[in-house]
Structures are given as structure tokens and as C-alpha cells.
Amino acid sequence: MEHYNxxxxxxxxxxxxxxxxxxxxxxxxxxxxxxxxxxxxxxxxGKQMFTTDGTFFVPSGVTTVWVSMxxxxxxxxxxxxxxxxxxxxxxxxxxxxxxxxxW
Numbered sequence: 001m002e003h004y005n006x007x008x009x010x011x012x013x014x015x016x017x018x019x020x021x022x023x024x025x026x027x028x029x030x031x032x033x034x035x036x037x038x039x040x041x042x043x044x045x046g047k048q049m050f051t052t053d054g055t056f057f058v059p060s061g062v063t064t065v066w067v068s069m070x071x072x073x074x075x076x077x078x079x080x081x082x083x084x085x086x087x088x089x090x091x092x093x094x095x096x097x098x099x100x101x102x103w
Contacts, residue, residue: 045103047101
């Protein structure tokens with residue numbers, strides 16, 4: 001038995017079902033291969049950057065956070081090679097370290 005790709009408003013479907021336009025689910029949501037069902041859009045993510053000491057309070061409903069950290073560059077008359085990057089566009093400008101929390 002041959003299997004064909006089906007297209008809606010497209011003449012060259014690249015997957016089993018290719019739709020050129022918006023897909024609407026009026027009830028039930030979308031079921032994924034792992035059997036989970038998404039019935040609404042996800043909430044927007046946020047971020048908070050710290051360049052000095054600070055406290056991060058986890059917003060209500062957030063269950064996962066990611067943290068990105070970058071060390072600061074040394075100040076003084078050195079060149080960019082001391083820290084590997086230009087700090088605030090100026091070699092050796094002594095830019096602070098940064099911690100960014102994403103959720």
C-alpha cells in the first residue's frame with residue numbers, strides 16, 4: 001500500500017499533512033506522539049538580568065527556570081585579549097559580570 005502526503009491549499013505537501021494557513025482546533029487541542037495534549041497556548045516567558053547582587057523571586061505558576069552567567073572583564077589599560085571580549089565596546093573597560101534568569 002502506498003502512502004501519500006496530503007496538502008490543504010498547497011500542491012506540494014512535504015509531510016503527511018501540510019497546511020498552508022492557520023490550523024484551528026475548536027475542541028480537544030492537539031495531541032502529540034508522546035500522548036500529551038496541548039489545549040491552550042503556553043504562557044509567555046520572561047527574563048531578569050542582574051549585574052549586581054539581587055534576589056530573584058519565582059513568579060507564580062513557574063516550574064522551571066534557566067540561568068545564564070557571564071563573568072566580567074578586567075578593568076584597566078589592558079586590551080580585549082585579557083578577557084576575550086570587548087567590554088561595553090571598549091577593550092578592558094571593566095564591564096560587570098551578568099546573571100540572566102529565564103522562565
